[in-house]
Amino acid sequence: MPKKSSRSSSLRKKRGGDLLATHRHWLAHAEDIAAQPVSRGGSPHPSVKVGAVLVDLEGKLIASASNRFAHGVDRRRPERYKDGSKSLWINCAEQLVFAMALHKRAHVKGSKLYVTLEPCATCAGIIGELQVKQVFVPVGAMRRYAKLKSKWKSSIEIGLIKLAEAGVALTAIDVKKQKPTR
Numbered sequence: 001m002p003k004k005s006s007r008s009s010s011l012r013k014k015r016g017g018d019l020l021a022t023h024r025h026w027l028a029h030a031e032d033i034a035a036q037p038v039s040r041g042g043s044p045h046p047s048v049k050v051g052a053v054l055v056d057l058e059g060k061l062i063a064s065a066s067n068r069f070a071h072g073v074d075r076r077r078p079e080r081y082k083d084g085s086k087s088l089w090i091n092c093a094e095q096l097v098f099a100m101a102l103h104k105r106a107h108v109k110g111s112k113l114y115v116t117l118e119p120c121a122t123c124a125g126i127i128g129e130l131q132v133k134q135v136f137v138p139v140g141a142m143r144r145y146a147k148l149k150s151k152w153k154s155s156i157e158i159g160l161i162k163l164a165e166a167g168v169a170l171t172a173i174d175v176k177k178q179k180p181t182r
Contacts, residue, residue, distance in 0.1 A: 023136050023171075023173045024173060026053050026055060026112075026114040026136070027053075027114050027116070027136060027137075027138055027173055027175050028175070029051075029053050029064060029114070030051035030053045030064065030114045030115060030116050031051055032051070033051035033052075033053070033064045034049040034050055034066040034067070034093070034116055035049060035051075036066070038068070041065070041066060041068065042066050043067050043090075043093075044068055044069065044075050045086065045090055046081070047147040048067070048117070048147065048148060049066065049116075050066060050067040050093045050115065050116050050117045051064070051116045052064065052066075052092075052094050052096070052097040052113060052114065052115040053097070053115075054097045054101055054106075054108065054114075054132075055111060055112045055113075055114065056106070056107070056108075056111050057110050062097075062100075062101050062104065062106045062108065062111060063097045063100035063101045063104065065093050065097045065100060066093050066096075067092055067093045067096075068090060068091065068093075068096065069090060069091070070091050070096075073089070092119075092120060092122070092123050094113065094115060094123040094126065094127065095122075095123060095126065097113070098126060098130065108130050108132060109131040109132075110131065110132075110133045111132050111133060112132070112133060112134045112136065113132050113134070113135045113136070114135075114137075115135065115136070115137055116137070116138065116141060117137065117141050117142065117144075117148075117156070118135075118137050118141055118142060118156045118159060118160060119135065119156070119159045119163065120152065120155040121156075121158040121159045121162060122155075123159065124158070124159030124162040124163045124166075124168075125159075125162055127163065127166070127168055128162060128163065128165075128166030128167075128168055132168060133168070133169065134169045134170075134171060135163060135168055135169070135170045136170075136171050136172075136173050137170065137173070138172065138173060138174075138175045139172040141172070
C-alpha cells in the first residue's frame with residue numbers, strides 16, 4: 001500500500017520550493033498528457049486514460065507519455081477497441097515514457113516517475129529493473145478508474161508487491177490543493 005502524503009506532514013523545502021507542490025505539479029502534468037486529444041499523443045482508451053512523467057535527479061523532465069498505440073500502429077481500426085483486446089494494442093504510459101527516455105539516451109537510475117494509476121505488474125518489473133527511485137500516484141488512484149477490469153486490479157496488486165520488493169518507494173499524493181490553516 002502506498003504511503004500517503006498529507007498536508008499535516010512536515011513539508012521539506014527543496015531548492016527553494018515546496019516539495020508537495022512539486023509532486024502535485026508533475027502529477028497534474030501526467031493528467032494533462034493523458035487527457036490530450038489522441039492526435040496530440042493523448043490516450044485513445046475510452047475509459048482508462050493514464051499519463052506518466054519521468055523526472056531526473058535534478059527535477060527536470062526527461063519524458064512524458066500517455067497509454068496509447070505505439071508509433072506506426074494504426075489506432076483507427078475499430079476492432080482494436082473491442083473489450084478483451086484493447087490492452088493488447090495499447091501500450092502502458094510507463095513503457096512509453098521509458099522508451100522515450102531511451103531514445104534520448106537519458107539516465108533514469110534514481111529518477112522519479114509520476115503516474116496517474118499505480119503501475120501494472122509488467123511496468124513495475126521494468127521500473128525495478130531500471131532502478132527508478134520513487135513512484136508517485138494520486139491518492140485513491142485506482143478508485144478513480146471505475147471501469148478498470150479485475151484483471152488489471154490484480155496486475156496492479158502484484159505490481160505493488162514487486163515495487164516494494166525492489167525497494168521502489170511508492171507514494172500517494174493528495175492532489176487537491178487545500179486551504180492553509182491559520
